Amino acid sequence: MAAEKSAAVQNEPYAIEMLHITKRFPGIIANDDISLQLRKGEIHALLGENGAGKSTLMSVLFGLYQPEEGEIRKNGQKVVIRDPNDANDLGIGMVHQHFKLVECFSVLDNIILGVEPTTKGGFLHKAEAREKVIALSEKYGLHVDPDAIIEDITVGMQQRTEILKMLYRDNEILIFDEPTAVLTPQEIEELMQIMKNLAAEGKSILFISHKLNEIMSVADRCSVLRKGKYIGTVNIADTTAEGLSAMMVGRNVNFHVEKSPAHPTDVVLEVKDMVVASKTHANNAVKGVSFNVRKGEIVCIAGIDGNGQTELVYGLSGLEPVKSGTITLNGKDITHLSIRKRSTSGMSHIPEDRHKHGLVLDYSLENNIVLERYFEPEFTSKAGFLRKDNIRKYAEKIIEEYDVRSGQGPITIARSMSGGNQQKAIVGREIDKNPDLLIAVQPTRGLDVGAIEGIHKQLVNLRDEGKGVLLVSLELDEVMDVSDRILVMYEGEIVGEVDPKNTTVEELGLYMAGAKRDEVKA
């Protein structure tokens, strides 16, 4: 608030201002009185954890959501943005985290799409556009072949295409949403230089990120959001990476998991040089990872989204084939076993995306609870008929033990349940399979504090029963609180192993951002 007042007094020319924006969704305030002021020609970072409200704020700026409170100003004038076209007209452009490019089109076609230069009769007249694109790419150092097809070029070049798309439209305000998440270190360096060039030419840049070292190296100022609230804006020159980290994470952790020290025993999961290809991007592929999980410990895979965690889990669970390397569960080689066999060999898996993988949403709760066990003699007779009574009884047991709340108990359609209760049902299902190893991927994603606490308790209980738990999480609090051992993944490799008792969030952040790296192989 103080920063904003002094800014108003100084009467600086802001390229764009978002003042006191509040946006509510049923049961949650995604943006709570957030203000953001972007100066002309500056690189302004917007920092916050997953779920801090960054995406919602940007959706408001692009007219995808209308805020309940607050206003947007351009050059001091109040503006109303109803849809993305309004934003385009105001000179606001954005490089989305997931590119909006037509893969089978050329670079040039993607750039001109929507603002095509044509002759009379609607025929494309690309020569002029090509010259403009080549001129722009030379001016800003954005080297890309205008005639290359998008699916043939690297992600870095695709991103440059997106940047050229904004420049071609003469946008003045450029927003980069997590632009480095998908880039190689070399490409990141190039991007940083491009951003500096753009700012030097008078473009205003909003840089959304949670990689501290990048913000430190490129931004002029940084605004921080946490859990939907505006924490503050600082000059980069006056702060450090540790300082930013503290602002992003918050000093006081508002919940803590009660647990005794771990007593790990035998190795339950042994992974050696595992390589898994990625369907989304080469950067997400798992590149020869080795680690183990012992009975009676919670091992956490930490890291920023899209560094191969998803693919690692796909490889372990069998959803994607492993290219090379071995996976051993309880001393048994399961590298090439089917998903079903892995499951019956003692592996449980709480999937990352509960709607895509975890649940058959149109099935009843009880049918979802036996999703991986319906074929067992307890639930299917020898003649192939389901034992509905047993399924019902079992479902009721899970519902009771894991406090799954729903409108009609076992016969509730899963789709109609709240996310937290859907997740509790999945957690109950996976834990009750009595696995030797539980792989839990972001098990608390999108849940409220109460549900998070319950699920953490379940994980700890399972550990205390002498089972192995592999937790994959993007939440630093969760990583620090729940795990006994932390492995940090960066670009498909494990770059560090730390003990949560002897580390800080700041140190962890450095590993996650690729700024620190051990040659540790667990």
Add this chain to the structure above:
Amino acid sequence: MLLLLQYTLIFSSVLTLVALGGCYSEHSGVINLGLEGIMVIGALGGALVMRFIPASTPGIFVVLLTLLGAVAFGVAYAALLAVACINYKADQTIVGTALNILGTALATVLVKAINMKLSGGDDVSSTVQYVSAKQNFVAYIGSFQFNWFMVIAIIALVVAYVVLYKTRFGLRMMACGEHPQAAASVGISVYKMRWSGVLISGVFGSIGGIAYILAGVSEWKFENGVAGFGFLALAVMIFGQWKPTKIALAALLFGLFRALSNVYIGIDFLANLNIPSTVYNMFPYIISLLVLALTSKNSKAPKAEGIPYDPGQR
């Protein structure tokens, strides 16, 4: 042999026209399984014009009015697919199938009604005759029967190539079939583009329909529909990988096999093989199955086809 060439060319023309129709629709993001029905209804529109146009009308007007009648019927019919699949997000397979069945049933009911009315109840057939009007569509070069639809198909091919690859409209339409969210993010109306794609497929589907019933005969029994030709055209489109020039080549291949069943008796070598005529009738379908089995694995189908566009989804 000349006869084989003649039939190959005319059937290829039909397949090219209809497959190009499907190509527009799919490039905009809508799978048009109703092409078969559109062909029937388009053929009906054209056939009715030919049936009732005064014999004294100059040839060029007969041709133009016939095409106009076919297109008017076919486009109106395609609109049924568009409204259901684009605006109401109906299952494109169900609606396409319904339109195929409806096309034959509607054409039969209407033609029978017209025949009954004209004959005072004596003629209850579903056949439309257009002997004299048909002459306007053909010309003889020696013994080779040239058909104007061959020219129309070539024009349609050139137009399709230009529209898809050289115009703003084509670029925007294909963007909607590949990545509608990307198209919408740069201010393109996905609904409008998809409607255009489906309606254009109505234009070409219906011209293909009238071309088909004019191919070999001078009357058409509408109870028979168009014998799966709309689906053969879809197979041609897939084999042609949704690209106009490749579609034309695929159509030539399929057209050849279709033509064989009409003319094999005239070719000594084939007639001597003593293969029953039904085998020749089956050829196009068997070939298309084989071709699909070999080419579908790496299909270059527009990425977003078949998925209703939801503006709320980013």
Add this chain to the structure above:
Amino acid sequence: MSDPMKKKESFFQSDGFQSLLASLICILLGLLIGFIVLLFINPSGAAGAIGAVIKNFLNYSRAALQLKNLGNTLVKTAPLLMCSLSVLFCYKVGLFNIGAAGQYVVGACISIYAALAWGLPWWLCLLLAILVGGIYGAIVGVLKAYCNVNEVISGIMLNWIGLYTTNMILTGVKESTSPYTLHLRDYAPQSVLPNMGLAGLFAGNEYVSIAIPLAIIIAVAIKVILDKTRFGYELKATGYNKNAAKYAGMAEQRNIIVTLAIGGALAACGGAFLYLTDYELWEVTTSAVPGMGFNGIAAAFLGGLNPVGTIFSSYFIQHITSGGAYVDKNLYSSQISDLISAIIIYLCGFVGFMKLTMKKLNASKAAQDIAANNANAEPAGQDASKEKPADGSESKTEEGGKA
């Protein structure tokens, strides 16, 4: 434990009721549009004609004739029910078996040929039809599972291949002077389906056979398989969410092939159910795939994709199809019934929209309840879904059909 605060879903909000309501809307709209077409053709007789279609066997005034013609409608309902079960069964796994029409033809072909050429008893004819139909259906499945061929297009191609092959094979057992196959009753009496006294119930209509009760039993069996067995559980899970099915370790490719094989067997059984009664003869010059399989699509969707529902919807579709024979032939054609069936299928495309509208109407009523319930629950993953908007669209792309 279920939350005692929440009321049980009322009957009017249940999915079954909404399906029924949607089907009735489709029927009424279908008849209405059919009526408008009739009005357009000839306004004076339209009311009588649509009445004749709806009345079907009730067009007769004598009870015996009514019964006999009801029997005829039932004789053709049995194969239609089998075709609609075939479509329904495959649709539960997310497959559109338009090939049912051809599988039906193949069933007819095998049963007629086995009867006339080999003189096999009826049950062996039936079994052979089921077996060959199953293989024929499995071709579509193999092409889909291993070559990614769209099942609609391969189904259509196999329909025509099946038709021409049938014409060719049955030419060997046709009458010398006409294009029709020989009467089973005269040349292969052992192959005619027994009627077990059912004929007596329908004024001596000897075509009424065990096919009718068998078809109903099979419908119930399909219902049991889908609802009560492990196999049905897997199939439905794959149909609803194939990613979750994969996650749970179900074998997707095998299930696709098995499903289409069963679909093929069902439709082929339908073909045998009609032609083994000797009610109809196959015409070896048939130039269009019989509409039975396509009407099966109408019946399957009209029956709300419920096997028991399709018993009634199949009867309805066959009722109006047979009823088409009673329209005034001087004014209209019998195909008006096909027209109505086709319109009904088209309208079935809107069922999703109708149900959504009904749910919205219900939801606006229950909105306050839900708000109260949500107050102490978490925000249902709101935030997560906002942070990663592309997730939903990606999974959707994978599920979308590819031609």
